Amino acid sequence: MPELPEVETVRRGLALKLEGRRLVRVQQNRPDLRFPLPANFVRRLEGRRVAAVKRRAKYLLIEMDDETVLLVHLGMSGRMLVSRREGAIAEPHDHVVLETDDGWVVRFNDARRFGLMDLADRDTVADHPLLAGLGPEPLEPEFNGPGLAAALAGRSTNLKAALLDQRIVAGLGNIYVSESLYRARLSPRRRAGTVSGSRANQLVAAIKSVLEEAVEAGGSSLRDYVQTSGELGYFQHRWAVYDREGQACPDCDCNFKRTGGVRRIVQGGRSTFYCPGRQR
DNA sequence: CGGCAAACCTGCGAGC
DNA sequence: TGCTCGCAGGTTTGCC
Numbered sequence: 001m002p003e004l005p006e007v008e009t010v011r012r013g014l015a016l017k018l019e020g021r022r023l024v025r026v027q028q029n030r031p032d033l034r035f036p037l038p039a040n041f042v043r044r045l046e047g048r049r050v051a052a053v054k055r056r057a058k059y060l061l062i063e064m065d066d067e068t069v070l071l072v073h074l075g076m077s078g079r080m081l082v083s084r085r086e087g088a089i090a091e092p093h094d095h096v097v098l099e100t101d102d103g104w105v106v107r108f109n110d111a112r113r114f115g116l117m118d119l120a121d122r123d124t125v126a127d128h129p130l131l132a133g134l135g136p137e138p139l140e141p142e143f144n145g146p147g148l149a150a151a152l153a154g155r156s157t158n159l160k161a162a163l164l165d166q167r168i169v170a171g172l173g174n175i176y177v178s179e180s181l182y183r184a185r186l187s188p189r190r191r192a193g194t195v196s197g198s199r200a201n202q203l204v205a206a207i208k209s210v211l212e213e214a215v216e217a218g219g220s221s222l223r224d225y226v227q228t229s230g231e232l233g234y235f236q237h238r239w240a241v242y243d244r245e246g247q248a249c250p251d252c253d254c255n256f257k258r259t260g261g262v263r264r265i266v267q268g269g270r271s272t273f274y275c276p277g278r279q280r
Numbered sequence: 281c282g283g284c285a286a287a288c289c290t291g292c293g294a295g296c
Numbered sequence: 297t298g299c300t301c302g303c304a305g306g307t308t309t310g311c312c
Contacts, residue, residue: 002305002306003305003306006305034288034289034306034307058305058306073306073307074305074306075289075305075306075307076289076290076304076305076306076307077289077290077291077304077305093290110289110290111289111290111291112288112289112290112291112304112306113288113289113290114288114289114306114307115306154281155281155282156281156282157281157282157283158283161282161283164306164307166306166307173305173306174304174305174306175305176305267283268283268284268285269284269285269286270304270306271303271304282312283311283312284310284311284312285309285310285311286308286309286310286311287307287308287309287310288306288307288308290304291303291304292302292303292304293301293302293303294300294301294302294303295299295300295301295302296298296299296300296301
């Protein structure tokens, strides 16, 4: 999916179109996404003005003027497509459609339906079951070397799996874990508990720099992901290891002929990409 | 606790 | 051209 940089890109696009606008029409095209939509979903949103569009980890939090919060997760294939009302064409898998008082249409489109929406209250949304257990925001100062080391201490699971665990740090997914570990020169196979001190500091710095650059580039993009505007993100062109099996890594001083370049392994049923010459 | 597989669901590209 | 297979950015659950 959309990992943190993609969700942040979507958040910015939605904020430009939605903040301060009234939702004059809300259309719900099916009773459920990953979970059933809450009771009175349409009635609780229609006519409300959007106060703010925020983000926590990979969740979008769209706050209304009555303190209702529309919680959105894009899952693997979820998109928020923005267009003018007069040009809007309904497409398959448009599950929820929002229309603003100044003529914009936002369509939540999610073929695989791993995404979700729920309604919460502003003052208690942090305690929502989906948000309560999340770890620190990786781009905030609260995410730092000592804190990460403490969270990893004693864990025998591999470092890849630990960084995908949203309780350790919230917002990384399969692409940016591989990219961060490459930048930190740490092997995805290393035991998580062995990362402390300067290694933890380096890993935190790597995660922050990868995510910051990706946000700046407007996220990555695969075939089924577009930004709110419909344009593609550019970070995919900067992947060092993700989806680059067999190729030389960009900083290659690691004897390509011996290592065979970027290696793909499967951990927890998901692909991991790394350079065995650089990452230990 | 840990590791793994399966589950949720659809689409797409590769290979035959 | 058309079929089957494997794989895909996420997260949870259940089993050993």
